[in-house]
Amino acid sequence: MFELNYSKINSYIFCNYLYKFIYIDGKYTKHNSRTSFGISIHKALKDFAANKSDLKSLLYSYEEKWCNVGYSNPRQMMEYYYKGIDLIKNFYHYEQKRNSKIIYSEDFFEVPINNDFIIRGTVDRVDLNDDGSVNIIDYKLGLDENSDFVKNNLQLSIYAYGISKKYSLKVSNLIYYYITGLKEINVEYIGEEKLLELILSYGKKMKDMVFEKKGNCGICLAKHICQYYDL
Numbered sequence: 001m002f003e004l005n006y007s008k009i010n011s012y013i014f015c016n017y018l019y020k021f022i023y024i025d026g027k028y029t030k031h032n033s034r035t036s037f038g039i040s041i042h043k044a045l046k047d048f049a050a051n052k053s054d055l056k057s058l059l060y061s062y063e064e065k066w067c068n069v070g071y072s073n074p075r076q077m078m079e080y081y082y083k084g085i086d087l088i089k090n091f092y093h094y095e096q097k098r099n100s101k102i103i104y105s106e107d108f109f110e111v112p113i114n115n116d117f118i119i120r121g122t123v124d125r126v127d128l129n130d131d132g133s134v135n136i137i138d139y140k141l142g143l144d145e146n147s148d149f150v151k152n153n154l155q156l157s158i159y160a161y162g163i164s165k166k167y168s169l170k171v172s173n174l175i176y177y178y179i180t181g182l183k184e185i186n187v188e189y190i191g192e193e194k195l196l197e198l199i200l201s202y203g204k205k206m207k208d209m210v211f212e213k214k215g216n217c218g219i220c221l222a223k224h225i226c227q228y229y230d231l
Helices: 006-014 016-024 033-051 055-064 074-098 154-167 192-207
Strands: 002-005 102-112 117-128 134-140 171-178 183-187
Touching (some): 002 006, 002 192, 006 016, 006 154, 033 055, 033 102, 033 134, 055 074, 102 154, 117 154, 117 192, 134 154, 154 171, 154 192
Parallel strands (some): 002 117, 134 171
Antiparallel strands (some): 102 117, 117 134, 171 183
8 A cells, every 4th residue: 555644745745856855765854953953842742741741851851852963053052952941841831731631642543545545644642622522733843823834734634534533533623732932723624525535636646656846946955955956
C-alpha cells in the first residue's frame, strides 16, 4: 500500500518537486534555528503530557532534549534557549489553570483508506472532554492568525480522521495551540467524504509521480540545494 501522511501531502501541494526532492530522492534540508527550537519545545511538551510533569521536571526535560544544531552562533542559540524557558514556564502555569484531561500525546495512527492507500500520522495531543468526546490539538510556536496554517484545516482534519478511526472516538474540536501567546484557535473539520476525496486525489498523483506544479521558490528552505530552483 502507498503510504500517505500530512507532511507528504503538504509538500506536494506546496511544490511537486519539493515532494520529489524529499520523499523520492531522499534529500533533506538542514535544520535552522527555528526548526531546532521547535523540536526542543515539542519534545519537552511531549514529556509533560505523558508524565504530567511538574515545572521542575518540565524544565529539566527541555534542557535534556535541547536540539543545538542549526544556530548561526552560540549567542543566537542561547537567546533561543532562554526564550524557550520563558515559553515553557508560561505554558505550564497556563495549563494548571486550564486543567486539561490529556489522554494521548504524540499518538501514532495508521488507517487504511482503501486497498491502495494508507494514511499515517502522529498527533501532538488529544484531550478528553466531559461528554466523552475529544479535542485534537497541534502545537504551533508562532502566532499569525492569518497564516496558511490557520486557513488550512487539512492537517488537523487528517489527525481527526485517524484518531476517530483508531479509537472510535467522537472528535469535537480541532485546535491549533500557539505556545507563543498561549492562544487556541479552532478550525473546521473538512468532513470525511471531502477529506478522503482530497487525500486520494493527491495520493494518486504522488503514486503515479506526476510532477507538474512548482511552488514559491523564494520561501522554500530547499531552494539553495534544489535542482529545480527557478527552472
